Amino acid sequence: MPFSFKQFHIDDRRCGMPVSTDGVLLGAWAPLSGSKKILDIGAGSGLLSLMAAQRSMANITAIELDESAALDCQNNFNLSPWADRLTLLTSSIQQYCAIATSHNYDHIICNPPYFDNGPKSNSALRATARHTDSLSFDQLLAAISWLLSPTGQASLILPITAAEQLLQQLQQHQLCCQHAVLVSSVEGKAPNRQLLLISHSHSNFADLTGAHSQSNLVIRKTDGHYSDDFIQLSKSFYLKL
Secondary structure, eight states, X not given: OOEEOSSOEEOOTTOSSOOOHHHHHHHHHSOOTTOSEXXXXXXXXXXXXXXXXXXXXXEEEEEEOOHHHHHHHHHHHHTSTTXXXXXXXXXXXXXXXXXXXSSOEEEEEEOOOOBXXXXXXXXXXXXXXXXXXXXXXXXXXXXXXXXXXXXXXXXXXXXXXXXXXXXXXXXXXXXXXEEEEEEEEETTSOOOEEEEEEEETTSTTOOTTSOOEEEEEEXXXXXXXXXXXXXXXXXXXXXXX
């Protein structure tokens, strides 16, 4: 369903995953300060790339495997104010890594697939976007390790259980978690998402003990309204905030 933000418009009718709160949250939270080159893995409609373009002066490369989603993504890029800084490649990240220069990106953003079992959606596009068949955590982390600059950072969002599974695989790719945000959908409910900030283990950001800091974020208060913290993060994007 088409969705309008304050400075750009998203048409995602051919995408497996529509615009979601998860995507907006990740795009608003990722620390992009000083980034000159940003990579969006699994771009879908281009939401994260467009949010990054609004928030930075970086040149942004978006990778999208699905040709139908890529058509929407390119159209959304073309109609945005930042078309000259946005480049779309229709490819898997595995194929891209085979030809790309290593350690080339200051920041990598990704809202990755996370189901590795269970029933799949009847929609082939939605199944590809949600299941790890086309991009396992091991493959994703290998790509991040290869493409991220020595002092770069990667931002991801995942359900709690999937995030814990990914965190367990960081060390084998010489990566570490700097910070995690535990996200609760409603005030008083247990967190159901994690925002993760990842870097190389040898970077200046790395904690040699392997520990990482944590914070909490609530999306909605008990009365159904957005929390002050979520409004502060997303007010530059949502029309009604």
